[in-house]
Amino acid sequence: xxxxxxxxxxxxxxxxxxxxxxxxxxxxxxxxxxxxxxxxxxxxxxxxxxxxxxxxxxxxxxxxxxxxxxxxxxxxxxxxxxxxxxxxxxxxxxxxxxxxxxxxxxxxxx
Amino acid sequence: xxxxxxxxxxxxxxxxxxxxxxxxxxxxxxxxxxxxxxxxxxxxxxxxxxxxxxxxxxxxxxxxxxxxxxxxxxxxxxxxxxxxxxxxxxxxxxxxxxxxxxxxxxxxxxxxxxxxxxxxxxxxx
Numbered sequence: 001x002x003x004x005x006x007x008x009x010x011x012x013x014x015x016x017x018x019x020x021x022x023x024x025x026x027x028x029x030x031x032x033x034x035x036x037x038x039x040x041x042x043x044x045x046x047x048x049x050x051x052x053x054x055x056x057x058x059x060x061x062x063x064x065x066x067x068x069x070x071x072x073x074x075x076x077x078x079x080x081x082x083x084x085x086x087x088x089x090x091x092x093x094x095x096x097x098x099x100x101x102x103x104x105x106x107x108x109x110x
Numbered sequence: 111x112x113x114x115x116x117x118x119x120x121x122x123x124x125x126x127x128x129x130x131x132x133x134x135x136x137x138x139x140x141x142x143x144x145x146x147x148x149x150x151x152x153x154x155x156x157x158x159x160x161x162x163x164x165x166x167x168x169x170x171x172x173x174x175x176x177x178x179x180x181x182x183x184x185x186x187x188x189x190x191x192x193x194x195x196x197x198x199x200x201x202x203x204x205x206x207x208x209x210x211x212x213x214x215x216x217x218x219x220x221x222x223x224x225x226x227x228x229x230x231x232x233x234x235x
Binding site: 002032033035037044045046047050051056088090091092094096097098099100101102103104 | 146150154155156157158161169171172173205210212216218219220221222223225226227228
């Protein structure tokens with residue numbers, strides 16, 4: 001059981017928008033910054049979003065993040081087949097004193 | 111260009127000890143970042159193992175703390191991981207990564223920006 005909860009899968013058509021939620025608690029998402037990672041099958045996790053909304057250099061603005069209370073959301077617009085991957089949220093849990101991750105959401109671009 | 115490369119045995123026996131090394135190039139590990147270990151069992155999400163600063167005390171995942179030692183060798187620009195009392199549940203891809211510290215009223219570890227390619231460790235007799 002992951003500390004952060006994500007739906008196992010989401011899907012949408014090319015060109016559409018998809019939102020991936022990440023639910024936590026007051027000791028993790030509610031209190032701390034959130035990051036998101038993309039992992040294309042067989043590859044290394046790649047940082048997509050940090051500090052809730054910021055994108056590292058080279059990440060297109062089709063990817064955006066937000067937070068409300070104890071939940072965070074990753075939005076992907078203009079979906080492309082190359083976006084098919086597993087997406088993970090992560091943050092610090094102040095109660096556990098640990099970095100925690102979500103269980104991951106598999107995105108399928110139909 | 112920051113690069114990290116994990117190395118170590120791919121097969122270890124149950125009850126044994128896993129020893130991995132992460133060599134960092136293109137960046138000095140003494141330059142003010144944390145360096146962490148993360149593992150990912152097949153088909154599952156990442157699990158943080160622990161992180162260390164260039165000279166400070168390491169942070170460990172409470173669930174693994176009794177079995178883990180992370181150390182840093184600044185002369186070789188590398189970090190190391192030791193995990194003992196292995197079981198099949200420790201079978202996973204093991205990654206090292208550079209980690210940022212969030213500067214806040216209560217500082218905390220957060221995102222990993224550069225990752226190694228990972229090394230698959232299988233625990234089996």
